[in-house]
Amino acid sequence: MADLRINFAGIKSPNPFWLASAPPTNSGAQIHKAFEAGWGGAVWKTIGAPVLNVSNRYGAWHYGRQRMLAINNVELISDRPIEINLREIAEIKRAWPDRAVIVSAMVESKPEAWRDIVRLIEDTGADGIELNYGCPHGMSERGMGAAVGQVPEYCEQITRWVMEAATIPVIMKLTPNITNIVLPARAGVAAGANALSLINTINSIVGVDLDTLELTPSIGGKGGHGGYAGPAVKPIALNMLAALGTDEIVSKSGIPISGMGGIATWQDAAQFLLLGASSLQVCTAVMHYGYRIIEDLCDGLSNWMDEKGFKTIADVSGHSLHRVSEFKDLDLSYRAVARIDADKCIKCDLCYVACNDTAHQCIDLISPQGALVEPRSYDVRSNGKRDAVETRPQPVVREEDCVGCRLCYNVCPVDDCIQMVELPSGRSEVTWSELSEKQTQVTEDWETMKAYRERVGIHIH
Amino acid sequence: MESASSVSRDIGQALAEQLPPLTANAAAVEADRCLYCYDAPCTHACPTHIDIPSFIKKIATHNLRGSAATIFASNLLGATCARVCPVQELCEGACVLGADHKPISIGRLQRYAMDYAREHRSYPTVKAAPTGRSIAVIGAGAAGLSCAGELARLGHAVTVFERRSLPGGLSTYGIIALREPVDIAIEEARMIEGLGVEIKTGLEFGKDVFLATLQKEFDAVVVSAGLGRTPGLGIDGEEAIVDGLEFIEASKTGAAALKVGRNVIVIGAGNTAVDCATIAKRLGADRVTMVYRRTDREMSCYEHEYDFARKEGIEFRFLTQPARVVLDGSLPIGLECLRVELGAPDASGRPAPTAVQGSEFVLAADQIVKAIGQVKPSLAAQLGLETKKGLIAVDASFQTNIEGVYAIGDCIRASGAASTVMAVQDGKLAAAAIHQQFAQRAEPVEVN
Numbered sequence A: 001m002a003d004l005r006i007n008f009a010g011i012k013s014p015n016p017f018w019l020a021s022a023p024p025t026n027s028g029a030q031i032h033k034a035f036e037a038g039w040g041g042a043v044w045k046t047i048g049a050p051v052l053n054v055s056n057r058y059g060a061w062h063y064g065r066q067r068m069l070a071i072n073n074v075e076l077i078s079d080r081p082i083e084i085n086l087r088e089i090a091e092i093k094r095a096w097p098d099r100a101v102i103v104s105a106m107v108e109s110k111p112e113a114w115r116d117i118v119r120l121i122e123d124t125g126a127d128g129i130e131l132n133y134g135c136p137h138g139m140s141e142r143g144m145g146a147a148v149g150q151v152p153e154y155c156e157q158i159t160r161w162v163m164e165a166a167t168i169p170v171i172m173k174l175t176p177n178i179t180n181i182v183l184p185a186r187a188g189v190a191a192g193a194n195a196l197s198l199i200n201t202i203n204s205i206v207g208v209d210l211d212t213l214e215l216t217p218s219i220g221g222k223g224g225h226g227g228y229a230g231p232a233v234k235p236i237a238l239n240m241l242a243a244l245g246t247d248e249i250v251s252k253s254g255i256p257i258s259g260m261g262g263i264a265t266w267q268d269a270a271q272f273l274l275l276g277a278s279s280l281q282v283c284t285a286v287m288h289y290g291y292r293i294i295e296d297l298c299d300g301l302s303n304w305m306d307e308k309g310f311k312t313i314a315d316v317s318g319h320s321l322h323r324v325s326e327f328k329d330l331d332l333s334y335r336a337v338a339r340i341d342a343d344k345c346i347k348c349d350l351c352y353v354a355c356n357d358t359a360h361q362c363i364d365l366i367s368p369q370g371a372l373v374e375p376r377s378y379d380v381r382s383n384g385k386r387d388a389v390e391t392r393p394q395p396v397v398r399e400e401d402c403v404g405c406r407l408c409y410n411v412c413p414v415d416d417c418i419q420m421v422e423l424p425s426g427r428s429e430v431t432w433s434e435l436s437e438k439q440t441q442v443t444e445d446w447e448t449m450k451a452y453r454e455r456v457g458i459h460i461h
Numbered sequence B: 001m002e003s004a005s006s007v008s009r010d011i012g013q014a015l016a017e018q019l020p021p022l023t024a025n026a027a028a029v030e031a032d033r034c035l036y037c038y039d040a041p042c043t044h045a046c047p048t049h050i051d052i053p054s055f056i057k058k059i060a061t062h063n064l065r066g067s068a069a070t071i072f073a074s075n076l077l078g079a080t081c082a083r084v085c086p087v088q089e090l091c092e093g094a095c096v097l098g099a100d101h102k103p104i105s106i107g108r109l110q111r112y113a114m115d116y117a118r119e120h121r122s123y124p125t126v127k128a129a130p131t132g133r134s135i136a137v138i139g140a141g142a143a144g145l146s147c148a149g150e151l152a153r154l155g156h157a158v159t160v161f162e163r164r165s166l167p168g169g170l171s172t173y174g175i176i177a178l179r180e181p182v183d184i185a186i187e188e189a190r191m192i193e194g195l196g197v198e199i200k201t202g203l204e205f206g207k208d209v210f211l212a213t214l215q216k217e218f219d220a221v222v223v224s225a226g227l228g229r230t231p232g233l234g235i236d237g238e239e240a241i242v243d244g245l246e247f248i249e250a251s252k253t254g255a256a257a258l259k260v261g262r263n264v265i266v267i268g269a270g271n272t273a274v275d276c277a278t279i280a281k282r283l284g285a286d287r288v289t290m291v292y293r294r295t296d297r298e299m300s301c302y303e304h305e306y307d308f309a310r311k312e313g314i315e316f317r318f319l320t321q322p323a324r325v326v327l328d329g330s331l332p333i334g335l336e337c338l339r340v341e342l343g344a345p346d347a348s349g350r351p352a353p354t355a356v357q358g359s360e361f362v363l364a365a366d367q368i369v370k371a372i373g374q375v376k377p378s379l380a381a382q383l384g385l386e387t388k389k390g391l392i393a394v395d396a397s398f399q400t401n402i403e404g405v406y407a408i409g410d411c412i413r414a415s416g417a418a419s420t421v422m423a424v425q426d427g428k429l430a431a432a433a434i435h436q437q438f439a440q441r442a443e444p445v446e447v448n
Helices: A028-037 A082-095 A111-122 A152-165 A182-191 A231-245 A248-253 A266-274 A284-289 A291-308 A350-358 A384-390 A407-411 A432-438 A440-444 A446-456 B004-014 B024-033 B041-045 B052-060 B064-074 B078-084 B106-120 B142-153 B182-194 B211-217 B244-253 B271-282 B303-311 B379-383 B419-441
Strands: A006-008 A011-013 A017-019 A041-048 A058-063 A066-073 A100-106 A128-132 A170-173 A195-198 A202-204 A226-229 A257-259 A279-282 A336-340 A363-366 A394-397 A418-422 B134-138 B157-162 B198-201 B220-223 B263-267 B287-291 B315-317 B320-328 B331-345 B351-355 B361-364 B367-370 B405-407
Touching: A011 A100, A017 A291, A028 A041, A028 A082, A028 A291, A041 A082, A041 A111, A041 A128, A066 A231, A066 A284, A082 A100, A082 A111, A100 A111, A111 A152, A128 A152, A152 A170, A152 A182, A170 A182, A182 A195, A182 A231, A182 A248, A195 A231, A226 A231, A231 A248, A231 A257, A231 A266, A266 A279, A266 A291, A279 A284, A284 A291, A336 A394, A336 A407, A350 A363, A350 A407, A384 B041, A407 A418, A432 A440, A440 A446, B024 B052, B024 B106, B041 B052, B052 B064, B052 B106, B064 B078, B064 B106, B078 B106, B078 B182, B078 B419, B134 B142, B134 B211, B142 B157, B142 B182, B142 B220, B142 B419, B182 B198, B211 B220, B220 B419, B244 B271, B244 B367, B263 B271, B271 B287, B271 B303, B271 B367, B320 B351, B331 B367, B405 B419
Parallel strands: A017 A041, A017 A279, A041 A100, A100 A128, A128 A170, A170 A195, A195 A257, A257 A279, B134 B157, B134 B220, B157 B198, B220 B405, B263 B287, B263 B367, B287 B315
Antiparallel strands: A006 A011, A058 A066, A066 A226, A202 A226, A336 A418, A363 A394, B320 B331, B331 B351, B331 B361
């Protein structure tokens, strides 16, 4: 049985799953319920400057039957009186000594304001502080949240003020609304932050109502960008997480990273761990289904770790980081082709249309008699299920022309029907880096490139 | 027997459309389940080749006007076909999700789009300029209406001559209301009229209207007269047997005249026979028995119809051949039958039934209905049209041996598998062929 306990920058919790600072951690009563359900920790909804909220604050992106593939919000930090929050934080920590209670904070960019909030938080007995440099809406207009997170110098300055005052671990939370996520992370390292967390929400507009022509959601006829989160942002979060894990300065510092951004299942969780996270935060999935999802997050992760032979979360953390590569270091001679399993294929022909319209035109339709046929080549008088099923051609990949782009694999609705099969390319391993270093002309001149391709046998169809 | 009035009072409810319309949510869920196959097998399986993935995708994106237009582009009688098509044998039977999952409910989604079209009068319009050509269509059934509508869309002037008082053919008169209510068929005919087609009812071909006259007045004549009445059994007391098509017709358009017994026998085992048995059962018969001389393996009704009949509580007597109606005065009190044994396959490919002499037995009944197919049209001989197996013979463009005279629908094809949608396709293909032949003749056209 895998050990799910973590010690994250000195903050301990019985499992790596914390509720992210957000509506699910708005009050003591909620967090009490969450801890009863099994959550390892909670990052209290950001406390700090006074705010007022609006209605219709949550928008959502639905796709097909999937509701809330992502949520978008213009909710601000906690609108409850700060003293009530502080009292409930203390009560929760007393009631749940084995759980991680972290308090997110955001105040005006003044040293005394940050010193004061650090003192108030420490007085509650909380295990740690998370600095909210991420909120992309509302607070940023007041010079807080993402307005700080988007300027590495501000991140560093404020974190220094906090580190001077704090005696408990401090986590600096990064905004993804920035061109290079590594720069604010390095600022956190330079300022001596105990940990980093990412990602906060992404700037977004969910849509426009096609009846009213107002933004969705409409707040009294108006709307604007809000923070985007949920399953749809996971790949963006993973990329930013990996960018920190592969940055020399950040990774060498050994600073632990709390990963979040679209974690909804234990599989998502495992992927964040593999790319370097050592604690995990969850919000949207809980807002969709409630605290109960913690059961399968822990159970599924534990079973997978057992299956893979991972004993601790630390064993998993960063395990796949060495696989992260820049394009220039990929093997240009690696060759894979798509192969369609005719027994599994249901002949929806989605691979065929995707390949022929938009990729490399290397899937053919082959009739049951073995002839190459065009789509819709049946007679106009042919009909009935027997005609349709028995004469339906089979999509077949012309492997010699397949560039292995993997589009068909992605569109196929049947599990394991299309496989990407590795084939020998007959060429020795070479990367773009090596080419540009050793055969510079090839990478700079089309004619030389042509000669090179002919020499090594690369045919572009 | 029940009094006629008590039957008519309950008929609407008892034969109300069997499947409720899909709710907006159910339609959206089902539409989203469709994979949007390319060159989809459902489209191939549909005799009219409706672009099914496209119309379903349009339901998913709430473009119901576009969805209906997609259906109408291939099939003007989409509302009828959505209800009466044997989808298990056609589109849904070919759905790629059928093997491992549940096929998409294409028929019900089509009905959803067609219901929208009816409620919003989102019907096709004529975009072509008038050609000055005119066509007479004999019969306002599925084939005739389809052909008339398609010709109208191509800019031709079309007049339909219909023997009955209402248009729609079997859709109006011959299909049990729980599968297709009368108003759907009538509204569909009104939609065809909306394309500029003139439908003249109460005019019988060969009596009120004559081919020679039509040939003079119109540039082409299309015969879509369907088939005839139920054939005779040739048994004693047959005059006391109710014609199945008339029985269904009464349940749809003449409720006041409909009489239903308490113990009803239906002779036959096709889809029409199942409809008759269902009507009897639903309208008060205590016991309904279908009598068939072969077995359930040879029945011509669809498997889903057989399942449906059994669920309705209808009983079956297989290997039973009617021999004589037992009468009390003029009223039937029973059907004397012979036991049947099956022999070697006959001309139809099914085992030949042989009645066992001396095996007579009587099934009690106070009403006997026969639904054993329809007689072939006598029209062909009257008009001097060549026939093939008793049906009007046509070439690839639906032209008969008389130039300018075309035939489509059941009168060129023995009624049976998917007859409605096949008739619609006949109408469509014939319209295209006629249009093309007009173009080839390229006579100077006078446009009024």
